[in-house]
Amino acid sequence: MQHLNRDNFFTKHLFRVGIECPTKLYYHSKNYPQDIRSLPFIEHASYNKRLLEALLRSIYPGGIQVDEESVLKASEKTSRLLKQQNQVIFDAVFEYHQMMARLPLVVKSGDELKVFHVETKAFDSRKHQLSNARGQIYSKWRRYLLDFAYQLFLIKKAWADLTLHPILVMPEKSSHSHTDDLPRQLKPLEENPKPISISATNQELLAKLDVKELIFKIWEDPSFASTYFPKATFSKSVEYLCNLYINQNKIAPEVGHKCKNCEFRMLKERVEEGTKSGFLECWQPIMGKEEALHKHVFDLIGPGTSHWMQHEIYNQRDVPDEELFSSETISNGNGRLTQQMRQSLQVYKARGEDIPKEIFRPQLFRELRRWEYPLHFLDFEAGNYAVPVRQKRSPYSLVVFQFSCHTLYEDGSWAHHQWIDDLGEGYVSYKLVRQLMEVPEIERGTIVQYSDFERNALKLIRRELMDESNFISDAQKLITWIESVINRKDSTNPHPPYMVDLSRQVRNFYYNREMEDSLSIKDVLRSIMSLSNFLKVNYSQPYSSENFDRIQWWQSDGKGGARNPYEILVETGDSPIHRGTEAMVVYGKLIAQETGKERLEAYQRALLKYCELDTLAMLMIYQHWQQKIPEQV
Numbered sequence: 001m002q003h004l005n006r007d008n009f010f011t012k013h014l015f016r017v018g019i020e021c022p023t024k025l026y027y028h029s030k031n032y033p034q035d036i037r038s039l040p041f042i043e044h045a046s047y048n049k050r051l052l053e054a055l056l057r058s059i060y061p062g063g064i065q066v067d068e069e070s071v072l073k074a075s076e077k078t079s080r081l082l083k084q085q086n087q088v089i090f091d092a093v094f095e096y097h098q099m100m101a102r103l104p105l106v107v108k109s110g111d112e113l114k115v116f117h118v119e120t121k122a123f124d125s126r127k128h129q130l131s132n133a134r135g136q137i138y139s140k141w142r143r144y145l146l147d148f149a150y151q152l153f154l155i156k157k158a159w160a161d162l163t164l165h166p167i168l169v170m171p172e173k174s175s176h177s178h179t180d181d182l183p184r185q186l187k188p189l190e191e192n193p194k195p196i197s198i199s200a201t202n203q204e205l206l207a208k209l210d211v212k213e214l215i216f217k218i219w220e221d222p223s224f225a226s227t228y229f230p231k232a233t234f235s236k237s238v239e240y241l242c243n244l245y246i247n248q249n250k251i252a253p254e255v256g257h258k259c260k261n262c263e264f265r266m267l268k269e270r271v272e273e274g275t276k277s278g279f280l281e282c283w284q285p286i287m288g289k290e291e292a293l294h295k296h297v298f299d300l301i302g303p304g305t306s307h308w309m310q311h312e313i314y315n316q317r318d319v320p321d322e323e324l325f326s327s328e329t330i331s332n333g334n335g336r337l338t339q340q341m342r343q344s345l346q347v348y349k350a351r352g353e354d355i356p357k358e359i360f361r362p363q364l365f366r367e368l369r370r371w372e373y374p375l376h377f378l379d380f381e382a383g384n385y386a387v388p389v390r391q392k393r394s395p396y397s398l399v400v401f402q403f404s405c406h407t408l409y410e411d412g413s414w415a416h417h418q419w420i421d422d423l424g425e426g427y428v429s430y431k432l433v434r435q436l437m438e439v440p441e442i443e444r445g446t447i448v449q450y451s452d453f454e455r456n457a458l459k460l461i462r463r464e465l466m467d468e469s470n471f472i473s474d475a476q477k478l479i480t481w482i483e484s485v486i487n488r489k490d491s492t493n494p495h496p497p498y499m500v501d502l503s504r505q506v507r508n509f510y511y512n513r514e515m516e517d518s519l520s521i522k523d524v525l526r527s528i529m530s531l532s533n534f535l536k537v538n539y540s541q542p543y544s545s546e547n548f549d550r551i552q553w554w555q556s557d558g559k560g561g562a563r564n565p566y567e568i569l570v571e572t573g574d575s576p577i578h579r580g581t582e583a584m585v586v587y588g589k590l591i592a593q594e595t596g597k598e599r600l601e602a603y604q605r606a607l608l609k610y611c612e613l614d615t616l617a618m619l620m621i622y623q624h625w626q627q628k629i630p631e632q633v
Contacts, residue, residue: 004093005069009100010242012147018241019146020258022230025241026250027264027278034263040581047188047588048120048171048386053104054186055387056116056169056206058196060105063088067191071100082108082159094154098246099238101151113162115155116169116208117148120386122395123170123207130168130214137214142228144168145211149218153238168209171386171395175204180391183592190593205387205395253282257309260298268293283314291315295350301517302339316350319343331356336363336508345511355513358531358628364509365629367491368622371498373410374445377618378403380432380454381611383584389591390427392467400429400457401587404611405439406619414619415440416545418612420604423590429461433478447485447499450521450618455499458482502618510625514561522566522578525617529554530561532624539620547609548572553616569613577610 017024057063064081066089068074074093081087085108092106105116121144130141137145145168152166178201179185185198217224219234229237244251259265264278271277271293283292295316297308304323313319324344330337337359348355381402388397401421408414419435421428436442449455462482469475488499506524514527529535535554542550551572555563566578577583586603589595595603 004071004074004091004102006071006100008246009071009095009098010245011100012150014245015150015238015241016143016146018244019228019230019237021253021262022241022244022251023253023282024262024264024278025245026248029245029248032264032276032278033266033270035265035267037267038263040579040585043585044581044588045120047585047592049118050188051183051186051385051387051592052118052120052169052171052206054188054196055182055202056118057090057105058186058198059200059203060088060090060107061197063090063105065090066093067091068093071095074102075100079158082106082113082162084108085110094151094158096154096157097242099154099242101154103151103155108162111161111163112165113155113159114165114167115152116167117144117151118169119144119147121170122173122386123209124173125207126174130209130211135213135217137217137224144170145214145218146228148211149215149234150238152215153219153234164212166211166215168211170207170209172205172207173394173396176392176394177205177388178202178391181389181591182387182391183385183389183588184594186387186592188592189589255282255286257306259283260305287314291317299517300343300346301519302343304340304343316347319347324348327353327355330511331359334362337361337511342511342515345513346516349513356511357513359511360625360628361509364505364625367500367505367509368625368629370491370494370496371446371448371500372444372496373408374441375408375448375622376439376442376445377406377408377448377502377615377622378454379405379450379611379614379618380457381580381583381587381607382453382457383587385588398429398457398460400432400461402583402607402611403432403436404608404615405436405442406612406615407439407441407445408619408622416612416615418546418608420608420611421587423595423600429464430472430478433458433461433482434474437478437481443484444497446491446497447488448502448618448622449499450501450614451503452501455486458486462486502621506621521614521617521621522564525566525620526562526564528621528624529565530557532627534627535620535624536562538623543616545612547605547612553620565613565617569609572609577606578613583607583610 014025014028017028064087066074066077068077071093072095075095078089078092078094081089087108089106090104092103094101103115104118107114130145131137148166148168152164155164178199182198182202185196187196225233225237231237231240259279259282262279266275266277271280280289280292283296297305297314297316297319300316308319324347325341327345327348330341330345345355380400382398382400384396384398386395388395389399403419405417406414407417417439419432421431462479465472465475465479485499488497489495491498491500503519506519512527512531514530516523539554540552543553544550553565553568555568557563569576569578577586586607590600590603
């Protein structure tokens with residue numbers, strides 16, 4: 001699929017953006033920077049959409065590809081093809097009054113035009129419906145139908161004499177693949193895809209829903225328009241929002257809870273470096289620049305934002321005292337640390353009041369003392385894709401393609417072990433278990449994870465093995481080993497062996513004043529490195545392993561603290577990955593195309609580095625806590 005230059009054209013995405021917040025159309029038209037943290041999620045969704053589109057088109061080997069890069073030229077080619085009596089078109093483009101739409105598949109038969117629109121959200125035909133008995137569209141599906149309604153509106157304007165049959169396509173969770181290695185066979189990443197030959201039974205992976213009546217409701221129902229559109233009708237709303245974008249008109253913002261995840265909200269550091277922020281432009285007149293940038297209630301951890309928005313409380317400093325725990329109550333308590341307690345400490349910090357440097361609940365030390373050596377800090381990387389990689393799997397089935405394990409011994413020494421899929425023969429998740437079993441002493445001591453993901457992934461693999469035990473020769477051996485791991489208790493239980501969740505320890509029993517609104521391992525590590533003299537001394541020294549050569553993990557941020565090691569990772573080359581979603585996208589690319597040896601090795605290096613840092617991060621957090629364990633617990 002060729003890149004289509006959409007500059008200066010109004011699209012379905014902009015239409016939906018305008019419905020949610022017309023002010024954003026101005027920021028889009030002026031090319032304001034957007035939050036780069038959302039890019040991996042966008043790329044993953046885009047990859048899945050290409051998989052689904054390739055699968056959808058696989059039963060039309062005679063389809064003609066519209067591959068022009070210009071919207072006008074692509075639209076002209078589409079028009080020429082549609083003048084024929086019967087035609088199948090891939091990536092058909094329609095243009096009308098500086099609005100454009102691109103559809104992955106249209107099938108023309110005489111005066112009938114079947115139009116397919118693909119979305120990546122999974123649909124389960126056993127329990128899902130798009131609307132209720134009164135024809136009201138459920139909110140979880142509304143945005144997808146709005147996208148489709150906009151596209152069909154343009155087609156109807158350009159081809160009023162055709163009868164449209166709209167088909168909404170989504171992954172069908174109640175079905176399964178009939179073919180192994182389907183992503184690679186579909187070749188979704190090819191720029192000019194060629195006809196492919198796969199079993200038509202794989203179309204069962206796609207829910208193909210006739211949405212003609214629902215589209216008509218969106219177009220014509222006055223009550224729907226009054227509820228969801230800025231103008232009295234669908235057509236007037238499209239025209240209004242398109243003109244805002246094309247003419248670069250800025251509508252006065254209506255700020256509120258909807259702004260929390262605004263894509264035009266920039267990181268504080270980027271704004272301080274001079275990057276424009278649409279979010280800041282909307283909120284500055286209400287709060288002032290510094291308060292909107294540094295002290296917004298959106299930056300408080302956990303729930304409560306909606307409540308404060310309703311009462312026009314935007315600044316952390318203005319959160320009422322009666323909604324806060326006192327600093328003394330938090331510091332001297334013995335129970336778990338709640339999100340409300342963490343919010344309270346953030347508010348006190350915003351007010352410039354003294355807050356504790358660190359808080360350790362006694363339960364943390366009691367549990368750490370129970371952990372038996374060696375400690376195996378374990379992390380998996382996994383992916384879930386709209387088109388499964390193995391037969392008899394449903395869309396978004398998990399595949400686990402990599403692990404890293406730092407093993408810490410009682411004398412303070414450690415060893416690192418790792419494995420990554422080489423794309424060779426065999427099912428990747430089963431290969432991972434076989435390799436994990438080879439980690440020295442993994443069957444004794446304590447396995448440490450950050451969240452319960454690794455345990456849950458092993459449970460899933462166990463279920464797969466049980467279903468396929470008749471033709472996996474070592475299935476029972478693998479099942480028995482997995483059960484020995486997943487049946488371990490967490491360290492709340494007084495009897496080892498354990499498989500423990502480090503994130504639970506952080507969430508319930510630990511706090512430091514460098515923490516902000518996130519308890520992700522990346523942010524927790526940064527906060528601890530800024531306080532820990534042990535980590536400063538030890539990780540200012542060069543660190544070397546299979547993946548790193550004398551890297552210095554503790555580096556000053558120039559503000560009295562430490563840089564985030566995940567930022568340092570970016571500087572190590574090899575197109576480094578520093579988010580799990582990025583790892584998922586990279587592996588998706590590997591399984592969907594033929595990759596040369598050099599490129600494969602570069603991708604693998606990046607994946608190995610990222611996964612190793614995740615387990616090293618757990619080791620670092622534990623090492624800091626270990627220094628704080630009192631003699632008597």
